[in-house]
Amino acid sequence: MPTELQERQFELSGLLFGDLTPVQCDDVDLGDVARRTGDADSPGADGQQFGLDYHDGRVISLDLWTDTTTAADARSAWGALRTVWSADQVRGVSRAVTTLRMRMPGTDTVRVYGRPRRMTPASQRMRDAGIVDLVADFQTADRGFYADVEQERTLTLLPNLSGGLMVPFTPPATLNAISNSDSTMATNTGDTPTWPVITFRGPITNPSVEWVATGSRLTLQTTLGASQTAVIDTRPWARTALRNDGASLAGQLRGPRLSEFTLPTGSTQIAFRGQDPTGTSSCVVHWRDCFSTP
Structure with a gap:
């Protein structure tokens, strides 16, 4: 059975981040579920005709920052997250996904499946004090959030x-x-x-x-x-x-x-x-x- 996360914590490929870790999370944007529609204009008339709709995944965006005291420690914490965010174990395999686990306040741990995407430094002006702001995206394969326990x-x-x-x-x-x-x-x-x-x-x-x-x-x-x-x-x-x-x-x-x-x-x-x-x-x-x- 996987280890239960603390509230406001995340885990990817064994690396824990969020509360009580060197990489904190200020906010989470769960994103909208992408939708593919078969809508078409009514030929020669007002209105629309609706076809089949399909739901895709979502992009989960995380506002992160390194909670360290020196530039060297910030680099180390950022580098550790960057390493797992590259998803080397799945990026060369068709259809392969990795798991992002999360626990929001007042709930149990859940997980989503997909692949990490963007990780961009948002600000490095306080790097000397051990703080680097980051924005990271995770693309999910579908719209669901799954129980941690199978x-x-x-x-x-x-x-x-x-x-x-x-x-x-x-x-x-x-x-x-x-x-x-x-x-x-x-x-x-x-x-x-x-x-x-x-x-x-x-x-x-x-x-x-x-x-x-x-x-x-x-x-x-x-x-x-x-x-x-x-x-x-x-x-x-x-x-x-x-x-x-x-x-x-x-x-x-x-x-x-x-x-x-x-x-x-x-x-x-x-x-x-x-x-x-x-x-x-x-x-x-x-x-x-x-x-x-x-």
Whole structure:
């Protein structure tokens, strides 16, 4: 479990800044969520016709200053932040993101995913006294603020008399109902739908996961061996379906688009299905509660 930040603190790639650190933060501008619209003028008439709207990420701007007493200390504190802000571990990898954690007054720690962008000295007139003013931008991949603690639920196909798989059985096999069990309920306590990461572990054929109330279901039309796993990552910066050997299974996906398979707010009953005569396969659903504000 990640270490909880103090109020008005931030963390990027292991470097802590904000209150009680050598780099203080005066203010945070969360920015507006960029929106792509399909609006068009009504041909030959007054008014507009609205098309599809899409939300992009936001630019979070931080007003920072080095809280040190000498020019050398200011340079050291600024340099340490500049090093992590360059994001060398992700900038050369397509789709890769890094994590900015933050804690606003009166709330728990949340995180956003994206990449650092601008870091500009705003003023160096007090550098001799150890103070350098900086403005730093972080571009997020999407509009959400995510809980610092990740949740997970594990589902299995159990060959027992209470339900699940019976041997011999007639496919498709289904997960036995575990009434009112936490193991079959996923709860997103945020105010915004969130993006699950789903891991299937073999041996299983045609594994699927379903939100029971809506019937929304993702299925992989493939067979996984006993030593194989497949991960479906619906998060905006990923949107992949990969086997553990790196092979893409995107062509075997059936169901809604990954951009549509969100975990709603509140509690959702989840089901795992597939064909597995051994009863040893499993499905693990990971998610972070998602919020519209930090």
